[in-house]
Amino acid sequence: MAQAQALATNPTSNITPDKVREGIDLEINGRQFRHTGDADMPLLWYLRDVLRLTGTKYSSDHGLGGADLVLVNNKAVSAITLPVHELADKKVTTVEGLAADDGKLHPLQQAFVDENAIGCGYCTPGWLIAGVDLLNRHPQPSDNDIEQLPNLCRCGCQTRVRRAIKRAAAAISGGHA
Structure with a gap:
């Protein structure tokens, strides 16, 4: 009983924290x-x-x-x-x-929705990342720039992806797609 009371008054007396892991x-x-x-x-x-x-x-x-x-x-x-x-x-x-902290989609994410550039969805995250990288390097990418992306799509969404990337480029530059 005395031991329980001692722990109740000073519960950390026998506790040694683990060191921070490397x-x-x-x-x-x-x-x-x-x-x-x-x-x-x-x-x-x-x-x-x-x-x-x-x-x-x-x-x-x-x-x-x-x-x-x-x-x-x-x-x-x-x-x-x-x-x-x-x-x-x-x-x-x-x-x-990619989306803002308030949940607002990145312009390329929104363009993918607007252009229906999502087939089965498996390749979509990679297209989005590659597209953001491309737009960072080439704010107004050509068809050839887009065709050089390493992404593969088995659903046949490449044409819609191209339109989405161009729509996002226009939105980012202040134009309309």
């Missing part, structure tokens, strides 16, 4: 995370299996097809080919991070 500090979609697991884990699996950000898709072990694209410091890269240890001090944006 790890890799990451910024993903504006939030801070610490990865304490395998430093060679591909970013794709960290996003999907640890953070449950499942928008980024698996397309191949070599990043072919574009479904696994994310932005790293605003440049599109394959998440399956990028180990987590290469991301310290870099900003990662996934498709989940």
Whole structure:
């Protein structure tokens, strides 16, 4: 009984906090995370299996097809080919991070909706990431610029994707699509 009373008055007397785990500090979609697991884990699996950000898709072990694209410091890269240890001090944006904090869609996301550029949806996150990267580099992309994107679509949405990217370019520049 005396021991229970002593713990009740000073419950932390025997508690020693764990030291902070060594790890890799990451910024993903504006939030801070610490990865304490395998430093060679591909970013794709960290996003999907640890953070449950499942928008980024698996397309191949070599990043072919574009479904696994994310932005790293605003440049599109394959998440399956990028180990987590290469991301310290870099900003990662996934498709989940494209919309504004208030929920307003990125102009390219809105253009995809407006142009009905979503088929089955599997490739859509990769198209969005590749499209944002393209619009950052080429504010008024040509058809050839769009055709150079690495994305594959089995549903045949490429024509609508092209229109969506051009619509977003017009919206971003203040014009109308």
